[in-house]
Amino acid sequence: MSDPLAALLDLPGVSDAVAAARAAVAEVHRHQTNRRGWPATAAEASVRAARASAALDGGPTDIPEEGRVADPVLAGALRAAEALGPLLPTWERAPLQALARLHVLAAADLAERDDLGRPRPGSGQRLELLADLVTGGTKVPGPVVTAVVHGELLALRPFGAAGGVVARAAARLAMIATGLDVKGLGVPEVFYLRRATRYRELADGFATGDPERLAEWIVFACEGLTDGAREAASIADAAVTA
Numbered sequence: 001m002s003d004p005l006a007a008l009l010d011l012p013g014v015s016d017a018v019a020a021a022r023a024a025v026a027e028v029h030r031h032q033t034n035r036r037g038w039p040a041t042a043a044e045a046s047v048r049a050a051r052a053s054a055a056l057d058g059g060p061t062d063i064p065e066e067g068r069v070a071d072p073v074l075a076g077a078l079r080a081a082e083a084l085g086p087l088l089p090t091w092e093r094a095p096l097q098a099l100a101r102l103h104v105l106a107a108a109d110l111a112e113r114d115d116l117g118r119p120r121p122g123s124g125q126r127l128e129l130l131a132d133l134v135t136g137g138t139k140v141p142g143p144v145v146t147a148v149v150h151g152e153l154l155a156l157r158p159f160g161a162a163g164g165v166v167a168r169a170a171a172r173l174a175m176i177a178t179g180l181d182v183k184g185l186g187v188p189e190v191f192y193l194r195r196a197t198r199y200r201e202l203a204d205g206f207a208t209g210d211p212e213r214l215a216e217w218i219v220f221a222c223e224g225l226t227d228g229a230r231e232a233a234s235i236a237d238a239a240v241t242a
Helices: 006-010 014-029 032-036 038-056 072-093 095-106 124-137 142-156 163-177 188-194 196-208 211-241
Strands: none
Touching: 006 014, 006 142, 006 211, 014 142, 014 211, 032 038, 032 211, 038 072, 038 163, 038 188, 038 211, 072 095, 072 124, 072 163, 095 124, 095 163, 124 142, 142 163, 142 196, 142 211, 163 188, 188 196, 188 211, 196 211
């Protein structure tokens, strides 16, 4: 059976962008701090990612000093981020269950209880196709899988409220599960936030399915991974001097 995503590698700019992303992530994994101190840098990356993801959905980026987060978008993004490690085995085995759990966490203060974790009618078939890809239906490199998971969930918005937070959290799971960034050190979400208008434009383009637009989204997502590795390097550098 042919790989359903293989043709994406032949789109303009995709192979080079994938190679750059993989090289950047591999390099930050070799940083002196991340050889042994990676749990601390990964934790900082997770918080930065959650804050940027929340801001893309209209939430604040600042976490109160007393630690209690009142904003429902930011609170949900932080809950989802904290759950990624425990959810990884579920994502690899039953990604739709992991997505449902992410929505329960991300939208707990935004949606009706009965709607939490329940895909909207009509989204089931595309979610099943995405689940097939995640669980071994493709052999394309991690950056492409991550971009497709990210873009497809933004396009589909299967759960309604907190859809962007769920899509970006799922992209982090894909980033880790594919072996691209097994420690979760990268912070591509900051790149997307800094280019929020472009991010939304390209996500809308991905949703059309047009090959040129697919290429633009994948290249942009790979640029996010590359920039996210630079953000990770800054976290590791700060840990050295702290």
